[in-house]
Amino acid sequence: MELTAMPLEPQTAFVFDLDGTLIDSVYQHVLAWQEALNDDGIQLAVWRIHRKIGMSGGLFTNLLLRETGIKFDTERAERLQRRHAEVYRRSLKHVRPLPGARELLSTLSEAEIPYAIATSGRRQTAAPALEMLGIDVARTAIITRDDVQFAKPEPDLFLAAVDRLGVSSPGVSVVGDSVWDMLAATRARFLGIGLLSGGYGREELERSGAYRVFADPADLLRHLDEVGGRRR
Amino acid sequence: MELTAMPLEPQTAFVFDLDGTLIDSVYQHVLAWQEALNDDGIQLAVWRIHRKIGMSGGLFTNLLLRETGIKFDTERAERLQRRHAEVYRRSLKHVRPLPGARELLSTLSEAEIPYAIATSGRRQTAAPALEMLGIDVARTAIITRDDVQFAKPEPDLFLAAVDRLGVSSPGVSVVGDSVWDMLAATRARFLGIGLLSGGYGREELERSGAYRVFADPADLLRHLDEVGGRRR
Numbered sequence: 446m447e448l449t450a451m452p453l454e455p456q457t458a459f460v461f462d463l464d465g466t467l468i469d470s471v472y473q474h475v476l477a478w479q480e481a482l483n484d485d486g487i488q489l490a491v492w493r494i495h496r497k498i499g500m501s502g503g504l505f506t507n508l509l510l511r512e513t514g515i516k517f518d519t520e521r522a523e524r525l526q527r528r529h530a531e532v533y534r535r536s537l538k539h540v541r542p543l544p545g546a547r548e549l550l551s552t553l554s555e556a557e558i559p560y561a562i563a564t565s566g567r568r569q570t571a572a573p574a575l576e577m578l579g580i581d582v583a584r585t586a587i588i589t590r591d592d593v594q595f596a597k598p599e600p601d602l603f604l605a606a607v608d609r610l611g612v613s614s615p616g617v618s619v620v621g622d623s624v625w626d627m628l629a630a631t632r633a634r635f636l637g638i639g640l641l642s643g644g645y646g647r648e649e650l651e652r653s654g655a656y657r658v659f660a661d662p663a664d665l666l667r668h669l670d671e672v673g674g675r676r677r
Numbered sequence: 678m679e680l681t682a683m684p685l686e687p688q689t690a691f692v693f694d695l696d697g698t699l700i701d702s703v704y705q706h707v708l709a710w711q712e713a714l715n716d717d718g719i720q721l722a723v724w725r726i727h728r729k730i731g732m733s734g735g736l737f738t739n740l741l742l743r744e745t746g747i748k749f750d751t752e753r754a755e756r757l758q759r760r761h762a763e764v765y766r767r768s769l770k771h772v773r774p775l776p777g778a779r780e781l782l783s784t785l786s787e788a789e790i791p792y793a794i795a796t797s798g799r800r801q802t803a804a805p806a807l808e809m810l811g812i813d814v815a816r817t818a819i820i821t822r823d824d825v826q827f828a829k830p831e832p833d834l835f836l837a838a839v840d841r842l843g844v845s846s847p848g849v850s851v852v853g854d855s856v857w858d859m860l861a862a863t864r865a866r867f868l869g870i871g872l873l874s875g876g877y878g879r880e881e882l883e884r885s886g887a888y889r890v891f892a893d894p895a896d897l898l899r900h901l902d903e904v905g906g907r908r909r
Binding site for chain 1: 701703704705707708711712715720722723724727768771773775776873874875876877878879880881893
């Protein structure tokens with residue numbers, strides 16, 4: 446029997462979301478949005494903001510428009526995003542990498558398993574997070590909101606990341622903490638791996654397409670072999 | 678046929694949790710705990726704090742001890758609680774009643790349906806929230822951590838609330854946003870009604886015993902007739 450003639454699953458590659466997946470910043474982002482909206486006279490319950498975090502800013506403001514009936518012109522949207530960034534920056538001193546995040550990335554590097562980072566945030570907002578993680582930005586595939594026209598739940602961020610990695614699509618797994626990550630992964634025909642570290646429930650992630658759910662990066666690292674995380 | 682001879686379900690009564698159920702304060706509490714823990718050299722991912730909010734402070738510190746291996750003596754526990762209260766107080770200006778909370782309570786009052794409020798928080802911490810809700814504290818059954826020996830998920834807070842109301846147990850529904858509310862309701866043999874407004878997922882609440890889940894107080898008010906909310 447010629448084993449070499451069997452079709453092989455391509456090399457696994459991972460695409461990581463950033464906030465809530467590698468760094469512990471979701472709750473700070475949520476309250477920064479609440480404060481920015483409040484300052485603009487818009488009251489929205491905090492859990493509703495939490496459930497929209499991680500989707501593109503454009504879709505976020507569209508949803509706000511639909512839920513609050515308030516008109517979002519470009520000026521207001523830009524003012525809100527500026528204010529959010531300001532408030533978030535103040536809380537950065539309490540933001541840390543999630544447990545196991547650095548170890549997970551260095552394990553992948555050592556095993557020569559390709560990975561990329563794809564975030565709905567702007568490059569400027571992402572910079573301190575990448576620094577905390579000790580990521581060599583010159584040598585890592587990093588895709589931000591600045592690189593694509595449409596953000597999650599559109600699949601563009603993940604498709605751009607895989608394109609940058611130069612790997613074959615069928616081996617790609619997307620690791621994220623939000624429903625939007627899982628939906629975008631599904632739309633790109635990648636596998637979705639959910640992490641609870643962004644504060645969503647396990648079933649929310651499973652119902653939006655996650656084929657496995659782990660607690661946090663440390664837990665994913667412990668189960669890496671189950672999701673194709675080995676050298677080919 | 679004598680309809681009057683049929684056994685009747687007793688008058689419905691509601692016991693409400695406070696934070697995340699009537700006021701939008703869970704995320705502020707979560708980040709205040711994170712800051713208090715951080716200041717004490719204890720790092721814990723924010724989502725793990727979120728999942729413990731609403732349980733008794735004693736159990737919370739026991740769980741912390743188990744997860745972090747750090748010893749919590751009385752002095753440290755008190756220092757943390759003081760620091761949490763300080764940080765939380767700073768964020769109070771962004772805390773609001775949840776949509777529909779005031780309307781729900783006044784609808785119950787008008788329909789002469791008894792209700793109480795039972796919170797794991799101290800009376801001092803609860804005071805500003807009760808004021809925001811426009812609650813007449815002299816005429817409302819309010820049970821706080823100061824009134825019972827054990828807090829949620831022990832059922833004591835809810836049992837004390839029902840005792841204060843002087844109603845019959847089989848008609849009681851507990852409205853809460855957390856797994857601990859639902860577990861404590863089940864242990865007291867009350868029905869649990871879950872609200873998503875504390876930021877937990879629907880399935881987390883269902884799996885911990887909620888027989889109905891609504892988005893927030895406004896959504897519960899729209900469906901009040903489905904859960905026994907009518908004058909007898």
